[in-house]
Amino acid sequence: MTCCRSRRRARPRSARRRASRIRLSPGCSLPDCPPPRQGRSNDQTNGCGELSRSHDPASGHRGSAGDTPWGDERLVSGKKSKGRSRLAIRYFDDRVLLTDTHAWAYYRVPSVSYEFTTPDERETLATNITVALAAIRMQDAEVHLRIAHRPYPAVDWATGLDATSDGGPGWREYLEQIYQHVWAKDFWSKEIYIGVRLGQRSVRAQLTDGLFGNFMNTYRAAERGRGPEEDALPAGEVGKWTEQAERLGRALTASALAARHASAREVAWLFRHTLMGSLGDPPPSATRRRTWSAGEIEQLYEGVVHNGRTMLRLEQVQGDSWAAFLSFARFPDLMAFPDGEPWLHYADSLPFPVEISSRMHLIPPAKASKDVSRRLAHARDMDAHIREAGAEAPIALAEQIAAARMLEHGITKDRLPFVYGWHRLFVTAPTRELCVRRVEAVTEHYRDIGIDLVNSTGDQFSLLSESLPGEKVRLSSYVQRQPLYTIAGGMPTATVELGDRIAEGVGWIGPYIGETLGRARSVVHFDPMVAAARNRPTAVAITGEPGGGKTTLAMLLIYQLALRGATIAVIDPKGDAEPLAEFLSKTGRKARVLPLSSAAAGLLDPFSFGDDPAVKRTMATETLRLLLPRMSEERESAMIQAVGAVATGPRPSLGKVVRMLEESDDPAWKNLGAVMRSISEMRLARLCFSPSGSQQIDAQGWTTVFTLGGLTLPDTTTGREDYSYEQRLSVALLYLVSQFARRLMNNIDRTAPKAIFLDEAWAITSTPEGAKLVPEVSRMGRSRNTALILISQNAGDLLSEQVTNCISSVFAFRSSERAEVTNVLSLLGVEPSEEHKAILRALGNGECIFRDLDDRAGRIGVDLVSEQLRDWIDTNPTRARRPQPAASTPQ
Numbered sequence: 068m069t070c071c072r073s074r075r076r077a078r079p080r081s082a083r084r085r086a087s088r089i090r091l092s093p094g095c096s097l098p099d100c101p102p103p104r105q106g107r108s109n110d111q112t113n114g115c116g117e118l119s120r121s122h123d124p125a126s127g128h129r130g131s132a133g134d135t136p137w138g139d140e141r142l143v144s145g146k147k148s149k150g151r152s153r154l155a156i157r158y159f160d161d162r163v164l165l166t167d168t169h170a171w172a173y174y175r176v177p178s179v180s181y182e183f184t185t186p187d188e189r190e191t192l193a194t195n196i197t198v199a200l201a202a203i204r205m206q207d208a209e210v211h212l213r214i215a216h217r218p219y220p221a222v223d224w225a226t227g228l229d230a231t232s233d234g235g236p237g238w239r240e241y242l243e244q245i246y247q248h249v250w251a252k253d254f255w256s257k258e259i260y261i262g263v264r265l266g267q268r269s270v271r272a273q274l275t276d277g278l279f280g281n282f283m284n285t286y287r288a289a290e291r292g293r294g295p296e297e298d299a300l301p302a303g304e305v306g307k308w309t310e311q312a313e314r315l316g317r318a319l320t321a322s323a324l325a326a327r328h329a330s331a332r333e334v335a336w337l338f339r340h341t342l343m344g345s346l347g348d349p350p351p352s353a354t355r356r357r358t359w360s361a362g363e364i365e366q367l368y369e370g371v372v373h374n375g376r377t378m379l380r381l382e383q384v385q386g387d388s389w390a391a392f393l394s395f396a397r398f399p400d401l402m403a404f405p406d407g408e409p410w411l412h413y414a415d416s417l418p419f420p421v422e423i424s425s426r427m428h429l430i431p432p433a434k435a436s437k438d439v440s441r442r443l444a445h446a447r448d449m450d451a452h453i454r455e456a457g458a459e460a461p462i463a464l465a466e467q468i469a470a471a472r473m474l475e476h477g478i479t480k481d482r483l484p485f486v487y488g489w490h491r492l493f494v495t496a497p498t499r500e501l502c503v504r505r506v507e508a509v510t511e512h513y514r515d516i517g518i519d520l521v522n523s524t525g526d527q528f529s530l531l532s533e534s535l536p537g538e539k540v541r542l543s544s545y546v547q548r549q550p551l552y553t554i555a556g557g558m559p560t561a562t563v564e565l566g567d568r569i570a571e572g573v574g575w576i577g578p579y580i581g582e583t584l585g586r587a588r589s590v591v592h593f594d595p596m597v598a599a600a601r602n603r604p605t606a607v608a609i610t611g612e613p614g615g616g617k618t619t620l621a622m623l624l625i626y627q628l629a630l631r632g633a634t635i636a637v638i639d640p641k642g643d644a645e646p647l648a649e650f651l652s653k654t655g656r657k658a659r660v661l662p663l664s665s666a667a668a669g670l671l672d673p674f675s676f677g678d679d680p681a682v683k684r685t686m687a688t689e690t691l692r693l694l695l696p697r698m699s700e701e702r703e704s705a706m707i708q709a710v711g712a713v714a715t716g717p718r719p720s721l722g723k724v725v726r727m728l729e730e731s732d733d734p735a736w737k738n739l740g741a742v743m744r745s746i747s748e749m750r751l752a753r754l755c756f757s758p759s760g761s762q763q764i765d766a767q768g769w770t771t772v773f774t775l776g777g778l779t780l781p782d783t784t785t786g787r788e789d790y791s792y793e794q795r796l797s798v799a800l801l802y803l804v805s806q807f808a809r810r811l812m813n814n815i816d817r818t819a820p821k822a823i824f825l826d827e828a829w830a831i832t833s834t835p836e837g838a839k840l841v842p843e844v845s846r847m848g849r850s851r852n853t854a855l856i857l858i859s860q861n862a863g864d865l866l867s868e869q870v871t872n873c874i875s876s877v878f879a880f881r882s883s884e885r886a887e888v889t890n891v892l893s894l895l896g897v898e899p900s901e902e903h904k905a906i907l908r909a910l911g912n913g914e915c916i917f918r919d920l921d922d923r924a925g926r927i928g929v930d931l932v933s934e935q936l937r938d939w940i941d942t943n944p945t946r947a948r949r950p951q952p953a954a955s956t957p958q
């Protein structure tokens with residue numbers, strides 16, 4: 068365990084005011100954080116963003132915006148005037164953002180999965196982020212970390228998904244149902260941006276753009292609508308900064324952050340998003356503007372900000388919303404990492420979106436070390452003074468000295484930059500009351516991990532401005548001095564997101580299957596067909612002990628695929644899918660149950676598989692090996708010879724092999740023939756021992772449920788050597804029917820989506836012959852668009868390399884048996900730590916750990932959405948299986 072040390076110490080109030088934002092004030096032994104202040108701050112950064120506000124002191128202490136007129140703010144990019152606050156931004160495009168004094172570049176940073184990572188992985192992640200940020204080696208490097216939450220694009224999802232369906236019976240109704248459900252659940256997704264101040268603009272540029280630019284803006288405002296506006300920026304200036312932005316971009320892209328340039332559209336969104344509060348995002352503009360200058364930028368500020376003491380009312384054409392800004396005021400001396408909660412990611416576990424804006428100055432180690440040394444020297448002086456006076460130095464002072472010494476050591480040893488940061492959170496809400504409650508909730512939430520947040524009074528508008536791209540620190544209070552590692556350890560990029568993702572433009576987002584549980588909630592979509600599209604292995608494993616929810620999830624996936632027109636074969640030894648087939652055909656989909664007990668004799672004769680004699684021979688020998696696992700060399704050779712002889716003859720069948728063996732003079736052959744004869748006389752054996760009846764099954768577009776009533780599958784704990792003949796026959800039949808389904812799928816149009824569901828898959832995968840089936844289907848998976856869903860209560864059987872290599876998604880339901888828990892975690896690719904084991908054991912019904920195509924793992928709750936579907940597929944025999952027909956309801 069390592070710790071990131073965060074720095075703060077209270078000191079006498081009188082010593083608290085500082086002249087400079089960054090420099091440590093003399094007389095302070097360690098960094099401070101002032102308490103919440105009343106009224107307007109007097110240490111506001113002045114810079115370019117002079118605010119003109121009309122405060123009404125009389126309305127003072129009720130802390131509300133709206134019921135007390137605090138003066139309205141209009142943000143403008145041009146000249147400041149009464150009731151208008153001037154923001155610094157002048158220009159931005161897909162690479163750079165220019166304020167009237169500085170050039171910035173904004174980058175978008177992808178999120179990373181944090182759940183189920185090991186402490187080592189977390190540390191590595193934090194170190195990588197630290198190193199990546201430390202690479203920003205500019206003079207006075209200033210960084211703006213902005214974490215925003217985009218409302219979940221439910222419409223885009225539904226439209227994209229609709230395009231993957233055949234639009235047949237039942238689909239639109241179902242899509243509408245899950246769309247409504249997801250929409251009502253109000254999900255959002257996290258977006259992380261990092262802005263870097265590239266440098267100061269030249270005086271000439273500032274003048275041209277500033278003075279002349281302002282004049283031009285006024286002029287332009289009058290002339291608006293006259294077509295493309297000319298740029299007042301000096302020629303070459305944008306080019307020069309672009310070059311710098313791209314150079315830094317290359318470094319950040321190559322780093323662990325994998326950042327890319329934020330597009331002009333995204334920067335514009337950050338503005339609009341912040342000012343819209345809880346009103347949701349405005350529809351994206353139809354034109355894809357690449358460069359924004361003053362005239363267009365002004366449109367981003369539309370609306371009025373009503374400035375209150377502790378919150379703001381954001382007034383837009385669409386309505387009103389409330390926003391409150393909070394500063395990180397105090398951190399505990401020690402924050403455990405990676406064992407503790409990452410303090411930035413921590414905000415994600417609240418049930419409403421919490422936005423983050425952190426402005427940070429990266430301080431080179433030499434300077435940070437000098438600062439600390441100076442403060443240390445001062446503290447020692449104080450200590451000496453007190454001692455001289457004969458008094459006992461306060462313990463706090465001794466602690467401060469110790470902390471500063473550790474810090475000094477860390478800075479000189481690691482040579483990593485230090486951060487002077489202004490970290491703020493903000494929450495928004497549609498009503499004032501809700502906003503107040505959210506402020507309380509977020510404050511309380513952070514108190515739990517020893518962090519104090521302050522919803523300061525009178526600064527709200529400054530904090531809003533400060534959170535916008537390209538702005539400066541506008542409230543110098545609550546500065547935190549921390550090692551860069553502490554910021555990285557806050558895990559700004561961590562996410563709980565899981566499930567389907569469009570990667571490099573390939574794929575789509577599948578149907579809704581549930582939401583994440585645990586650290587935070589996020590919507591989970593899954594379509595088994597996405598793997599093939601993204602050129603990944605197409606097998607899906609669903610594991611867990613009985614009663615966890617495996618069948619329920621499988622039924623949901625079958626239902627969703629069937630409603631989109633996929634061809635599905637379900638191998639269902641227990642008949643769980645029968646009611647679902649009935650429900651699907653009631654909906655108007657082609658679905659049927661094919662009980663093998665009534666299927667034509669010889670349907671599963673291994674010699675009927677494939678046209679190639681070699682294939683027929685292989686299938687027959689594999690089947691016989693399943694039936695007779697411990698063959699002596701003699702018997703094995705007899706079997707192979709007999710199979711070979713029959714295969715080359717006319718109309719080969721397993722029955723003929725038995726006859727040939729029986730009729731032989733060789734006692735070994737005779738003996739084997741007698742054993743097989745007795746097997747062939749068992750129930751259901753006629754399926755594979757009769758001469759091949761050529762039953763044709765038209766599968767395209769159908770959901771076919773193969774039920775195998777009467778099978779006596781062995782127990783998962785029974786060793787293969789101890790199977791009875793009946794159990795061997797059952798396993799062999801299950802294998803043959805799976806092969807049959809595979810062949811059926813192989814004959815269908817290559818591009819049509821197809822899926823094979825295999826329940827009790829362990830019975831097949833636990834045999835060497837059966838385990839080969841998985842790579843066979845998987846191989847055809849990508850080329851023939853076929854998914855294979857393996858449902859098994861025995862994860863160990865899926866762990867052979869040839870099988871695991873084919874599995875790209877895993878759903879692990881509850882497991883408690885020791886060996887099984889270890890196997891499941893291994894299948895999930897998750898560290899078998901006690902914590903992870905405990906999570907797996909404690910899963911409730913319908914909850915599982917999901918590892919997705921991108922190797923992200925997390926806990927999810929499977930959500931069937933439809934009551935009707937639930938009633939139809941309920942596997943609990945004690946409950947009424949299906950709804951009573953409406954007609955029977957008495958009038």
Ligand SMILES: Nc1ncnc2c1ncn2[C@@H]1O[C@H](COP(=O)(O)OP(=O)(O)O)[C@@H](O)[C@H]1O
Nearest residue numbers: 613614615616617618619912913929930942943
């Ligand atoms: N997603 C879910 N939502 C609600 N109940 C569920 C869910 N999954 C499972 N259950 C409940 O748990 C019981 C067992 O689920 P089932 O899918 O049959 O488990 P398994 O196939 O793993 O033995 C079901 O009868 C159902 O009542």
Ligand SMILES: [Mg+2]
Nearest residue numbers: 614617618942
């Ligand atoms: Mg089941």
